[in-house]
Every structure is written in structure tokens, then in C-alpha cells.
Amino acid sequence: MSRQLETLSDFYRDRSSIQFPFSTADIETGKSHFNVNIRKYCNFKTPYNRRDFYKITLILGVGEINYGGNTILIDRPALLIPCPAVPYSWVSMSDEQDGYYCLFNQEFFNEHYQFDIFKRSPLFKAWSEPVIFLDEQQLTLIKVYFEQMLALAQGEYPYKYEAVRNLLCLLMHTILVEHPADTLTPNDLPASSRLLKNFDELLHQQFPLDSPENPLTMKSAADFAKVLNVHVNHLNAVIKGATGHTTTNIIKSRIVEEAKTLLLNTQWDISEVGYCLGFDEPAHFNNFFKKLTQTTPLQYRQAGRNGHI
Template structure:
């Protein structure tokens, strides 16, 4: 395992003794992945790392979360919704640890438009609060969603993947209804956090794209720096020091996410998809996509659609 990044492969390798409802092989190959399990099988101590996957954990038990260098005592029912790019570790204090967790990769998050609203929400953001303490009402609702996801995952319903995706959406909607955006943000917001939040909001406000006639207007770090009224070097420093990623890589990653979504969910020509994403020439879009994924946009569209039939 890298000292800085835990991958899905790392996660499953460290838990090879645990049975998961969905396959833990054939991951990291650009295909959608989701899993869910009871937390009684969790590790009592996890390394301080960033992750390359999303994870939502219902914590029933006492422990300490070290998140980006700040320690939080979790001594009552809570949901942990960390930003994958922010390093964190968990250290159990009580012997009894219960609850549930689910994890999924970026492809699962990109697969359907229904997740776009959450990309624009405070959830999974580097500037938002990763721990949400639950009252009795919200705890009961969250437990129901997890129990239904786990039951569905172990069942043989043909469309269980779609049903689980809807349950996950309901879970996240419940958090946003119960905890408005303001309460999901840290109490003391630094200038760096405000800048990161401003960048994130500007980036995600551009999506989803609804027409080739309305292409992206901000595609570079300089574009966002101008909109935020800061020097591009300062923006780059804040984002790199906070997330571990460069401004350019975050922008390119979001453009790639949208490219995959448009290729799978629209009938637009490949050139129209590229133009909408700000590529004046189809060859430039093809080169960008192939360099990022190892395949061409056309092959990705054809092969992925066949896989979903």
C-alpha cells in the first residue's frame, strides 16, 4: 500500500478474510464498482491515507477520527462521509464496533445523472465536515437504508444494482434534508477553505452539460483564478496543499467524468461531445480521452453500452 493513497485493491487485500456480496476482483479497470457490508468486520485501526474511492460509514461505537490533521472524538452514532482526497485514519476506542459501510468508485458515481446533484452538494467535499452526528430519527432511517442495501446485495433480483443506487441516493438526500449545507461546513472556515469551496462550486456549477451549443466556459486554472479574483499561483498552492491534487488534474478529472456521462447517456456525435467540453478539434478530444482512459471515446461508448445490456 502506498504511504499516501489507499486503493480499492489495497482495501480488499487487507480484508481478504471478509466475504463481500459483490466481487472484489476485476476492479481498477474503469468499470463501475460498489460494495456494502456490516461494520462488525472493520479494522480497529486504519492507516492515515487518502483513498481513491468513496466510502460512507455508519459508526456505532466510540473512536477517534484523525482527518487532515484534526482529531474528532466520535462517541455517539454518526455517519462518516470523508472526501477521498483528504487523508484520514480511524482508531477504535470501545471494543464494540457496529454499523455498516458502503464504498464505490468514481465510475459508479459517474454512471447516472441522478448523482450530479450530490457532486454539487457539500457531501464528499474537502471543505465540508466529514462527521455527521445522528439523532434517533435520522439514525433509524439511515439503518433502514443500509439494511435494505445489504439485503438487496445478497439477493438475486435482476436489477438489484439499480435498486441499491436508488437507496444510496435516498440516504444522501436524507442527509441533505436533515443537515442543510451550512451545517455540513466546518464552524471555523479559513480563507483557504473558502477559496477551495469557491473553486469547487464554480467547477460543478458548469455541469451537467445539456447541449453542444453551450460548451464549457472555464477549463483552465487561470479561468477559475480570474473568476475567484485570486492569482493562479495562489489557487494552485491552496488546492494542491489541501487535496494533494493539482488544479489542472481536478479540472481534467471532472471533464473526463462528464465526457463518460455524455458518451453513455446521449446520442450526440463524438465531435459534439468534444466540442461541448471545450475541444475545438475532434482529434484533441480523442487524444485527451485516450490518454486518460487508454481507449477512444467511440470504443468506450460501444463497449460500455454493450456491457450494460
């Protein structure tokens, strides 16, 4: 039965008999998490759910993906790169299933500048293609990346978390080089997908912020609707229908993400960070940040400097 949203806790609970190389005890809110494993126990049907985490799967085996109501037959080596906000399920159609997968949460995706380019790319977007079929040369290269990630994760190298992150970046760069997911021009996309794509691009084009003298200009659903030349109610309906989240919450999440980056990586004072993000009063920024993170900007900065993030 579908939960509607599968969390990392759900994922690991349903696979309690499987050993993972990285600890699964660090998945509470606010903790960066990554894991990788072999794809060996996939002879079953998964529920049709959204996820609250990212996942890249190398599928070797026959099966069907029901992705956002559309069925995709997997009958040769493929990568599955779903948008977490789009519900999907998997049904095996052969006994032999192999491959690899890695999964990571938003915090892992947010924590390093290396991932900024992927946030602006078609990867993990609701409007992009979730399945990429591989030729023999591509399959060989991608298998190497997964094998190296798994070997590092199982080893004792003290900087293996950082090394695995670099391999994940290489994997995602390879995906973009070999199979750019935005090969469709805007006019080829359905109207709702085109609007979603344009909204996503507008949102991410605003970042990173480089100076308090150049504050954020689009901070609300109405701001984006005006630039996109659509009614705000229509924008909200399209975003909610495609992602399960409101336009406002998506904007807030991206602003909080940038706030965390600025707090940890600049010497700006708290009021400058808040002003750059569009808050004229420090108290408004403080209340906004605390509501979404359960901590104040100052406490978050201090925790980062003490190595607790």
C-alpha cells in the first residue's frame, strides 16, 4: 500500500535485512546522508510513492517503471534518475536483477558547492526524462563509478565520504555529457512541463548570491508568476500538481539552502545575509530561518564552525 511519501527511514526499515556500507543512523533531519549498494534484491513490486531523497539506479534486468502515470519498459541496461517529487513504482519482469544504486538526501546535495551546477541542470527535475538507456561503453564507465563508490564506502580511507562525493559528481557529469536530459526544446514540452522548467530555471538562476549589495529580487510565487506572465493561481496549480509541494515552499526551501551556504562560507554578519536574501529586518530573517530549520542563523553558523554540521 502506498504511503504517498517514502522517507529514508521507510527505505531502510523496509530493507532491514540488507547491510549498507555507510551507517543508517544519521538520517534524522539536518544530517547529511549518502549510501551506495548493489542492486540485488529487486525481484518485487515497489509502492507508487514520492520520495524525500535522491536516488540514482543502474538497472540490469527487465522490468517496468510507472513514473508519474506513464509506463516505461526497461529491457536493456539503463539509469533511473527520478525526480523525488514525482511518484513512481518498479515491477520486475525477470528473475535476474543486477546493478547498483546510490541515494542521498537534500542535505548531502546542499552541503558542497560542487553540486550547484546540478541544481541548475535537468537532473532530478519533474520535467526531465527519468530513464537513460546505455550502450556498452557507457555501461562500462558507469559501472566503474559505482564499483569505486562501493569499494570506498566499504574501506577504511578516512576521507572516503569526500571521495565518494567526487565520484557522484563524475557520475552526474557523465550523465549530462552523454545524455543531456534537456534535449527537448521548450516548444516541444507540454505547456505545464514548459512552465515548470521555466520556473525552475528562474529560481536557480538567482543563485549563488555574491554580495549583500545585490539582494534577491524574486521571493514570492507572485514575483515568479509576473516574470513568467501567468496568473499566480495557475503557477501554483502546475507546481503543486507536478511536485506535490507549493510554489511558496519550494522558494522558501531554496532560500534557506542559500542562507545555510552564506552562513557557513562567508564572513557577512547575520543582518547582511538576511538582507541579501530579501529580509529588510534581521528579526524577520531570524524568524524565517528558525521556523524552517528549528535553529537560529547564529546557532547554525556556530554549529558549522564547531564541526557539528
